[in-house]
Amino acid sequence: MTSTAGYGAPLQITVRRDGPVHFVSLTGAASMYVVENMQSQILSLIDDATPNMIIDLSGLTYISSIGIGALLAADVRSQNVRGAARLVNPTGEVARILTLTNIDTIVEIHATIDDALGSLPPVAD
Amino acid sequence: MADSTPDGFDVNPADMTAMVVPNNLRAAKAPEDRILAALERNGYSADTIFAIKLALEEAMTNAVKHGNCNDPSKHITVRYIVNDRYTVVMVRDEGAGFCPAAVPDPTHSENLERPFGRGIMLMNSYMTRVCYGDNGNEVWLLKNKNEPSP
Numbered sequence: 001m002t003s004t005a006g007y008g009a010p011l012q013i014t015v016r017r018d019g020p021v022h023f024v025s026l027t028g029a030a031s032m033y034v035v036e037n038m039q040s041q042i043l044s045l046i047d048d049a050t051p052n053m054i055i056d057l058s059g060l061t062y063i064s065s066i067g068i069g070a071l072l073a074a075d076v077r078s079q080n081v082r083g084a085a086r087l088v089n090p091t092g093e094v095a096r097i098l099t100l101t102n103i104d105t106i107v108e109i110h111a112t113i114d115d116a117l118g119s120l121p122p123v124a125d
Numbered sequence: 126m127a128d129s130t131p132d133g134f135d136v137n138p139a140d141m142t143a144m145v146v147p148n149n150l151r152a153a154k155a156p157e158d159r160i161l162a163a164l165e166r167n168g169y170s171a172d173t174i175f176a177i178k179l180a181l182e183e184a185m186t187n188a189v190k191h192g193n194c195n196d197p198s199k200h201i202t203v204r205y206i207v208n209d210r211y212t213v214v215m216v217r218d219e220g221a222g223f224c225p226a227a228v229p230d231p232t233h234s235e236n237l238e239r240p241f242g243r244g245i246m247l248m249n250s251y252m253t254r255v256c257y258g259d260n261g262n263e264v265w266l267l268k269n270k271n272e273p274s275p
Contacts, residue, residue, distance in 0.1 A: 007175045008161065032182040033154045062175065064182045065243035066150075093175055093274075100250055101243050 006061030006092075013041055020083070020123040021052040023113065027059030030067035039070035043077050051083025051123060054116045057090040068103055075107045083123070084108075086116035131256040131265050136213050141204040148199040148218075153185040156203040160214065163207035172274045176251040177212055177266075183244035184216040184264050192218030192262050211253075214266045222261035 009028035016023045022045045030038060046053060053074055075085040087109045090098055098104050110116040130136055144159070146152040160181060164174045185201060193199040202217040248255050251274075254267040 006171070007178050031154075031157075031178075032186050033150045036150070062178070064179055064186065065247060066182075066186050068243060093172075097179075097247065100247065 009061055011038060012059075013038060015045065017045075017050060020050050021054060021117070021120065022046070022050050023054050023056065025056040025059065027061075029062035030060060030064070030070075031062060032064055032066050035064075035066045035070050038067070039073055042070065042074050046074065046077045046081060046083070046085075048081050051078055051081040052120050053078055053083070053085045054088060054113055054120075055085065056088045056113060057094060058088065060090065060094050061092070063094050063097055065101070068098070068101060071107060072103070082121070084119075084121055086110055086119060088113050088116050130213075131258070133254055134213055134256065134265055134267055136206050138204070141206045141213070141215070143202065143204045145200050145202050148189050148193045148195070148197055148201055150186065150189055153182075153189065153201065153203075156205070157181055157185070160203075160205050160207065160212075163205075164212065167207055167209050167270070169207075169212075169270055173268065173270060173272070176274060177214070177268050180248045180252050180255075180266050180268070181214055181216070183248050184214070184266060187244050187264075188216050188218035188220075188262075192220035192222075194220065210270055212266075212268045212270070215263060216266075217258070217263040220262050222258075 007029055011026065011028040011030055011034045014025045024042060055071065071087065078085040085107060087107055089111055090109065108119060110119065130138060144156045146155055161174060161178060164177060188201045189195065193201065199219045204215040206213050248266065252266050253269045253272055256265040257263065
């Protein structure tokens with residue numbers, strides 16, 4: 001695959017932690033053959049100390065149903081430790097796919113990271 | 126190998142390129158790369174290439190995980206033809222098959238958190254035509270080159 005078009009751009013995952021929240025940015029294509037590693041990496045970040053996750057999708061150029069499953073898994077894992085996952089600013093075809101699959105009715109999607117941050121549940125002491 | 130194509134798929138099977146790959150998603154990247162390269166050579170738009178990549182990945186993911194049940198001893202077969210009018214792709218697994226009509230709608234509220242059905246729904250949304258072989262272990266995808274995105 002030599003194209004650098006959005007559907008072929010390598011997936012990059014960047015992570016930043018601030019207290020009980022991990023900020024994860026996904027850029028490039030969440031192609032089927034990278035999703036397993038993506039899911040493992042994301043889920044490993046969620047625990048009792050950091051139960052919340054904000055996933056920035058603004059740079060994500062491709063996702064399929066297996067990638068959607070990874071996002072849902074993050075949401076489930078977060079809720080299991082009394083936290084929550086939020087998705088931020090999906091664009092283009094990624095936004096269309098999330099709408100087509102009604103995922104936007106399961107996991108909250110916000111336009112900005114600040115909006116997502118303000119929607120997170122308080123972390124129990 | 127199948128020596129016929131479903132109704133509405135006007136291709137000669139002998140003209141299709143065939144690849145057999147091990148049953149895992151990393152191995153499935155090889156036929157995907159070849160198909161995407163052929164689409165680019167034939168001047169397909171980025172939107173159309175996206176649609177074909179999506180449907181192809183849904184078909185191969187279903188083959189690996191559901192058809193072949195993640196069995197590393199099994200294989201998936203991919204056949205394809207790309208020209209300046211259309212693309213046809215066939216994906217076959219070695220499983221027992223299934224009934225696509227029996228898969229519940231994944232967008233209904235009671236099914237949203239179930240891990241089944243989204244792939245089939247996305248293939249249907251993005252392709253010109255989707256057809257299953259009699260056994261249900263073979264799916265045919267047709268995308269007309271100049272068809273707009275859904």
